[in-house]
Amino acid sequence: MKTYIYPLLFTALLFLSACGSKKNELPFSSKIEEGDVCALIHASELQEEILGSQLLNSLPSLRPFLLNIDLSQLLDFKNDSVFVVSDFKRVAAYVEINSSSRVQEQMNMWFKNVVSQQDSIANFAIYNWERENLSIAFNDSCIIFTHKYDINEKVRHFQKQTLRADAWNRILRSKKAEQNILVYLRDTLNPELSIFVYDTLINDELALHFTANSSKELPFLLKNLEQGYKKGDIGVNFHYEAKQANRVDHYLYKAMEKVGLHAEKMQNITTGDYRFLKGGETEIKKEIITTEMDENFNTVEVKQVITEKVKGFILELSGNEKAIQTYLEETGVLSKQAQSYQLMYESNLHLNSQEGLFCISSTKERADYSNTPPFMWFHTPLLNFTIPFIDYTSNQVAFTLFIDGKGELTPPSIAIF
Structure with missing residues (x-):
């Protein structure tokens, strides 16, 4: 009988070890705090969407730039997701990466003379562009960009956070495959409100709902x-x-x-x-x-x-x-x-x-x-922004903001909510 105990114990230890290792591998979104504004952006997909719209009609010089620059490849994104947090005055962005080598290459190329490196926190290297209130922190798996936020505070919070915030749960539950921007806004004056913004193309016009x-x-x-x-x-x-x-x-x-x-x-x-x-x-x-x-x-x-x-x-x-x-x-x-x-x-x-x-x-x-x-x-001379109409009920208000580069104001006759 004893001959079966050791294999069983060994199997149980392997199983518990595997469970423990999976438990420690937290989803990237579980480590990001929430804010008044939380946005999930698919950078490469959004880039293709803009290239396929009329948005560049008035900005033709941007087309070669967007065609030749792939941000996700440039910085070695692990996936195409950019998580953005803001309180309407400050903004922070988080990206999961495969390694820091390409990020370091870009830092050396573009920011060598305009940023100062600070002491690292944990395994994050931190750079500040003090004149513009910009900061960048990165390690081998993550980049954090901030504007006006305390970068040290954001890094510490990222290291400690272990439970996905409610705002990110709402976004990930609501997001559809064709959406390249999904924004959730929290209204502290009216906490019963949930406000969502997402993108789509309508008649080659970029639209935000x-x-x-x-x-x-x-x-x-x-x-x-x-x-x-x-x-x-x-x-x-x-x-x-x-x-x-x-x-x-x-x-x-x-x-x-x-x-x-x-x-x-x-x-x-x-x-x-x-x-x-x-x-x-x-x-x-x-x-x-x-x-x-x-x-x-x-x-x-x-x-x-x-x-x-x-x-x-x-x-x-x-x-x-x-x-x-x-x-x-x-x-x-x-x-x-x-x-x-x-x-x-x-x-x-x-x-x-x-x-x-x-x-x-x-x-x-x-x-x-x-x-x-x-x-x-x-x-404007370059772009038109139009809200044709709003759809209002006692507990919902919805509208579509059309953005195009036609050069003249021609409000669309339809909006899809």
Whole structure:
């Protein structure tokens, strides 16, 4: 009987040893802390997606760079996953690698004269680019990049972390194979919210989908407007109401405080419709007086009406138009000039208000509305950013941000959520 005991014990020891070694091999994602923003990015796949989109139409010089540079090969990534953590002010990125030899080669090539090496922590070599608040730490299995974070703190946390954070569990459970970017945002003001962002290609345009789900009723109301504006370089058309303190309110408060406005006061005198556009050109009629000589060589004044092009500008707020105007004047945001008004840095504006609507624009007459205007657009010389519309329910809001390099604003007519 004893002859069977030793083989059994030996087999049991081998099994326990194998289990113990597997237990120590923690998944890479288990060693990364979570933040207000957590993102999983597949660098090489995203690079191919950008090359296949219209995004490079306005940036042709980037195409050869993206075609010839493979970041995952350059730094010897073990897989194509980049884990990013941020608190909206600072950012850190983590990458699993096969060895540190290629990383060291790149450090010697590009950063030899601009970074300083510090003492290593554990088996990590640490480099700082102090002027830019950038740091890099690496060993034979991992690279950590930071901007404004304390690199030493991030390395220590990476060494100690053994349990995958809830944010990374959510991302890895939700991610689909075709998604090359998946972002999870944690809202400390509204912890019942879960916000996800992911990428896709729609008609050769790179698109980012935003979805916010809430276990409770959303703390705000957000709707599309049936009529509004489409022209200009930047613009919005939406209806917004706050039900309780929320992240949107937080940013509105901060923005208004910078120009001397109190958001609570504005909410009391407005009813939630916002229309704004800036940029492009608008034709206006202008009367000028010139001096000419008549047939008897006497000087006479002649009135002429000329057409002049001015930059487009319109701001509309629904609500008590008189109260809005009075409050803007009291705070100095709006001031009267000789024949026009100035709103902050925008001059030569005209009031076109009517009952229930405060309106100020670069023309003396109100512009005509367009049907189904885009929710938001931002047009630059290189890229266009467009949100055609938002999809809102009591516990979910979703929208698609289209990014293209066509060179002109052409908001897409569809969005897929």
